[in-house]
Amino acid sequence: MLNERSLSFSHDCEDCPIRHRAVCARCDQAELERLEEIKYYRKFEAGQTVVWSGDRMDFVGSVVSGIATLTQTMEDGRTQMVGLLLPSDFVGRPGRDSAAYDVTATTDLVMCCFRKTPFENMMDQTPHIAQRLLEMTLDELDAAREWMLVLGRKTAREKIASLLSIIARRDASVATRAATHSIVFDLPLTREAMADYLGLTLETVSRQISALRKDGVIALEGKRHVTVPDMGRLLEEAGDDADGGVFA
Amino acid sequence: MLNERSLSFSHDCEDCPIRHRAVCARCDQAELERLEEIKYYRKFEAGQTVVWSGDRMDFVGSVVSGIATLTQTMEDGRTQMVGLLLPSDFVGRPGRDSAAYDVTATTDLVMCCFRKTPFENMMDQTPHIAQRLLEMTLDELDAAREWMLVLGRKTAREKIASLLSIIARRDASVATRAATHSIVFDLPLTREAMADYLGLTLETVSRQISALRKDGVIALEGKRHVTVPDMGRLLEEAGDDADGGVFA
DNA sequence: ACGCAACATTGACCCAGATCAAAAGAACGC
DNA sequence: GCGTTCTTTTGATCTGGGTCAATGTTGCGT
Missing domain, CATH: 2.60.120.10 (Jelly Rolls)
Structure with missing residues (x-):
């Protein structure tokens, strides 16, 4: 066989x-x-x-x-x-x-x-x-x-940060992480899909992503390509312990 | 042995x-x-x-x-x-x-x-x-x-109705159901615990329970003893199909 | 019976996020 | 290149449920 x-x-x-x-x-x-x-x-x-x-x-x-x-x-x-x-x-x-x-x-x-x-x-x-x-x-x-x-108790900003954390951890290439200490990945979801995952509206998702960008938590090239300069900061924003890591 | x-x-x-x-x-x-x-x-x-x-x-x-x-x-x-x-x-x-x-x-x-x-x-x-x-x-x-x-998309009233449905289905005695066509049970949770389950505050839980009572969806004796005269109505309030039943 | 401590209800007010609306990018076929 | 359509951003306004506060109710220990 x-x-x-x-x-x-x-x-x-x-x-x-x-x-x-x-x-x-x-x-x-x-x-x-x-x-x-x-x-x-x-x-x-x-x-x-x-x-x-x-x-x-x-x-x-x-x-x-x-x-x-x-x-x-x-x-x-x-x-x-x-x-x-x-x-x-x-x-x-x-x-x-x-x-x-x-x-x-x-x-x-x-x-x-x-x-x-x-x-x-x-x-x-x-x-x-x-x-x-x-x-x-x-x-x-x-x-x-x-x-x-996440759905029951987190704020919109924390929800977005939580979702980005999950994707970052599972999707980012190891190489990228080692080289620059920052994590880079492409969002595989539309704003609407993110909203459906987070129990939000797509407008709120868009606003909170803009806010996280303005505050330097993430950087965006185009709509989908995300850079996380400091993963600890992102986890903090997500309301998780910066070290432990729920979605490890 | x-x-x-x-x-x-x-x-x-x-x-x-x-x-x-x-x-x-x-x-x-x-x-x-x-x-x-x-x-x-x-x-x-x-x-x-x-x-x-x-x-x-x-x-x-x-x-x-x-x-x-x-x-x-x-x-x-x-x-x-x-x-x-x-x-x-x-x-x-x-x-x-x-x-x-x-x-x-x-x-x-x-x-x-x-x-x-x-x-x-x-x-x-x-x-x-x-x-x-x-x-x-x-x-x-x-x-x-x-x-x-429930947590992501339902309103406070629907959340309460959903929780009551679950408890009613698992906790109500068959005898009670057969005899009167209504379902009777005791809430095993405080308002605070219900709030923690539903992603609400205890005040909102209390208000919505009062509202469901006023609208005749449920009846209360004391704070904990609940009568559901019409289970189909409760499921409707929960946003579930009245027949199918997600938590069957 | 009384007092105290949980538990619960109700009211007044506020705000995070929804809704409604408009416009600006991207992506695609022709 | 240039409409067409899908996606995203941003603004203005509204509202469900949160927050703060006061009052009721129930049950328990003494």
């Missing part, structure tokens, strides 16, 4: 981040080959919807590159983003056959998917996959609860 | 709700007996703290009776409740040795605990325990994400 694609799925594979966080981190070669058989890639363009809430969802998977969002919508149109999926994040729920949220690509997106039924079978026979998923789900639960604090 | 206590832990046990939701739902008798050996009960009075965030936590467990809350606190004292633990809910995280949140009893509380290290060992040898925990954690994640919508 070995072929080019399955070779690319070994622990040394560069293009598939699953080895870092997701299901196969502890798999041996035989297990990886089994996963390989039920694996396929899906590509989406920026703005495309992966699944709508309530739709049948016959796969699970993880993000290879690009960014996706999970959002909930009320009947009257109010929306709340409930998750931000960055590369290596897992999507889908074993044991449920319909999506609970809208999943949308906000940039061009590549996902590594597994057909759900065979994946579930494999889970039954490979205990450490369930254990790995449990760990990941507990991490997500912690992140969701951190976000509850 | 059988004795009185272990017998009370069988699938027919009445006093320990673990068989319903928590770890041993699918355990056979031998496994139950092993769990029995590492199990112990802890009792707390209303207002007592189970663990503080950051404290060493050498057990996992679930709520037998009473209600506990998970809260996060910022340095300046702002607090956000991130979880409400009702009977049968699970507490603690395998693979982590310190608590991530303050856990507080809001009523008299009985917990059924397992020493963490032997519990983790047992998890390694009993795959369906990890699977059960995964299911439960995914449910909690869904609940946390539902709550993100």
